[in-house]
Amino acid sequence: MADAISVFRAFLKKKGLKLTRQREIILKAFIGTEKHVTTDDLYEIVKKKKQSIGHATVFRTLKLMCESDLATSLNLDGKVTRFEHKYGHEQHYHLVCTKCGKFIEAVDPEIERLQQALAKRFSFKVTSHKLRILGLCKECSRKKRR
Amino acid sequence: MADAISVFRAFLKKKGLKLTRQREIILKAFIGTEKHVTTDDLYEIVKKKKQSIGHATVFRTLKLMCESDLATSLNLDGKVTRFEHKYGHEQHYHLVCTKCGKFIEAVDPEIERLQQALAKRFSFKVTSHKLRILGLCKECSRKKRR
DNA sequence: GTTATAATTGAAATTGAATTTCAATATCAA
DNA sequence: TTGATATTGAAATTCAATTTCAATTATAAC
Ligand SMILES: [Mn+2]
Ligand SMILES: [Mn+2]
Ligand SMILES: [Zn+2]
Ligand SMILES: [Zn+2]
Numbered sequence: 393m394a395d396a397i398s399v400f401r402a403f404l405k406k407k408g409l410k411l412t413r414q415r416e417i418i419l420k421a422f423i424g425t426e427k428h429v430t431t432d433d434l435y436e437i438v439k440k441k442k443q444s445i446g447h448a449t450v451f452r453t454l455k456l457m458c459e460s461d462l463a464t465s466l467n468l469d470g471k472v473t474r475f476e477h478k479y480g481h482e483q484h485y486h487l488v489c490t491k492c493g494k495f496i497e498a499v500d501p502e503i504e505r506l507q508q509a510l511a512k513r514f515s516f517k518v519t520s521h522k523l524r525i526l527g528l529c530k531e532c533s534r535k536k537r538r
Numbered sequence: 539m540a541d542a543i544s545v546f547r548a549f550l551k552k553k554g555l556k557l558t559r560q561r562e563i564i565l566k567a568f569i570g571t572e573k574h575v576t577t578d579d580l581y582e583i584v585k586k587k588k589q590s591i592g593h594a595t596v597f598r599t600l601k602l603m604c605e606s607d608l609a610t611s612l613n614l615d616g617k618v619t620r621f622e623h624k625y626g627h628e629q630h631y632h633l634v635c636t637k638c639g640k641f642i643e644a645v646d647p648e649i650e651r652l653q654q655a656l657a658k659r660f661s662f663k664v665t666s667h668k669l670r671i672l673g674l675c676k677e678c679s680r681k682k683r684r
Numbered sequence: 685g686t687t688a689t690a691a692t693t694g695a696a697a698t699t700g701a702a703t704t705t706c707a708a709t710a711t712c713a714a
Numbered sequence: 715t716t717g718a719t720a721t722t723g724a725a726a727t728t729c730a731a732t733t734t735c736a737a738t739t740a741t742a743a744c
Contacts, residue, residue, distance in 0.1 A: 410711070412721065431702085446723035451703075467613070472701070487662045496660050503652045507671060510646050515676040516633045523669045525653060530661035556740070558692065577731085592694030597732075618730070 396423050396462055396479050403460035417441050418453040422463065428474040466522065468495055483520065489529035496529070542569050542608055542625050549606035563587050564599040568609065574620040612668065614641055629666065635675035642675070 400419055401411050421437045422429070429437075435450045454475055457463035464478040468488055483504075487496040503523075511518045527533075546565055547557050567583045568575070575583075581596045600621055603609035610624040614634050629650075633642040649669075657664045673679075 408720085410720070412710085414722070444723080448703085448723055448725095449721085452722090465616075470611075485656075487657060487660060489662075490665065496662065498656055498660065500652060500656050503649060503656070506646060506649045506652070507669075510631075510644055510649070511633060511671060511673065514633060514642050514644065515679075516635075516642065516671070516673055517679040518671055518673040519636065520673070521669065521671045523653075523667065525657060525662070525664055525667040527657065527662055527664040527666070533661075533663040554691085556691070558740085560693070590694080594694055594696095594732085595692085598693090 399479060400457065400460055400462055403462075404456070409456075414442075414445055414449050415453050415456070417445065418450055419457065419462070422454070422457065422475070423477070426477070428466065428468065428476045430472045430474055434475070464520070466524075468524070469493065485523040485525060487525045487527070487529075489532050490526050491528055491532035491535075494529050494531075545625060546603065546606055546608055549608075550602070555602075560588070560591055560595050561599050561602070563591065564596055565603065565608070568600070568603065568621070569623070572623070574612065574614065574622045576618050576620055580621070610666070612670075614670070615639065631669040631671060633671045633673070633675075635678050636672050637674055637678035637681075640675050 397411075397416070397419065400415075404411050404415075418434065418438055421441060422434060425437065427433065431447065431451050431454055434454065435445070435447050438445050438450060454463060458465055458475070458478075462477070462479045463475045465473050465475055466486070467473055468486060482499055484497045484499045485503075487498060489495065507521060508518060543557075543562070543565065546561075550557050550561075564580065564584055567587060568580060571583065573579065577593065577597050577600055580600065581591070581593050584591050584596060600609060604611055604621070604624075608623070608625045609621045611619050611621050612632065613619055614632060628645055630643045630645045631649075633644060635641065653667060654664060
């Protein structure tokens with residue numbers, strides 16, 4: 393947490409930007425949840441802390457957090473963009489149920505390794521990846537069978 | 539091609555829909571390109587064949603093609619939705635250059651296998667996946683070093 | 685063939701998330 | 715202080731995605 397703040401502070405400094413009160417509130421609110429939030433989700437959380445923060449500031453701060461690799465954006469449903477932690481979190485995949493919307497997070501070092509090897513074959517320098525596996529969760533595939 | 543048309547026809551029939559002249563033109567235009575098209579891209583292609591086709595029909599037909607698994611949607615740039623062939627094409631990944639936008643398509647049977655194994659651990663029934671590897675292409679990573 | 689029924693179409697309107705504008709305010713260095 | 719620059723939030727704008735709707739067309743029933 394304190395760590396994330398200093399990362400953000402360093403990033404902002406390098407860009408000639410300031411860690412304002414609003415940005416700090418937004419960052420802390422984001423760090424404080426493990427959810428995959430939309431800008432609106434985060435806006436709602438933040439408003440409880442401080443009445444007078446605007447959507448625009450939340451949006452812009454989320455963008456800055458992505459640039460600084462504290463956060464990353466993802467899309468689970470093909471509609472809204474969501475944000476999740478990146479700093480201090482392992483890159484992972486999302487197994488998304490197309491029926492109920494629930495999702496599972498997973499990692500696999502072997503898949504990671506093979507992705508790197510694949511990229512190498514194309515002299516492609518990987519910075520990140522987004523893997524979404526679509527299908528039916530345990531519960532939904534059981535229901536469907538009946 | 540003829541094959542894809544019969545798949546589409548069968549799908550439509552099952553849903554009580556008709557293979558109209560417009561739908562056939564749109565389908566053929568889509569089959570006829572190997573590009574990753576936006577609805578507008580396809581609309582432009584189709585307009586050359588038949589002056590009087592509307593955006594809405596292209597959009598709706600593309601949706602039907604996805605439902606029938608002839609096509610699949612993807613997002614390369616985080617902005618527009620694109621469509622590519624699915625029927626008769628292997629599921630593949632996109633290595634997208636964040637600098638120049640170019641992308642490479644790739645497959646890896648081993649990665650596929652591991653994804654299935656991963657899903658199985660969660661009793662998750664996979665229908666498809668979307669893997670996008672982000673980074674710098676050969677050319678762009680060379681330029682950057684200089 | 686005539687008529688009823690349902691599907692289709694395309695122009696235009698609408699939606700809604702994402703993004704920008706702008707005038708007011710805050711911050712900071714000289 | 716003073717000037718330059720960054721920040722903010724309400725509101726406006728953008729733009730792809732989607733829907734509406736009245737006109738048209740295809741299909742089925744008589
Ligand atoms: Mn996650
Ligand atoms: Mn492709
Ligand atoms: Zn489910
Ligand atoms: Zn490139």
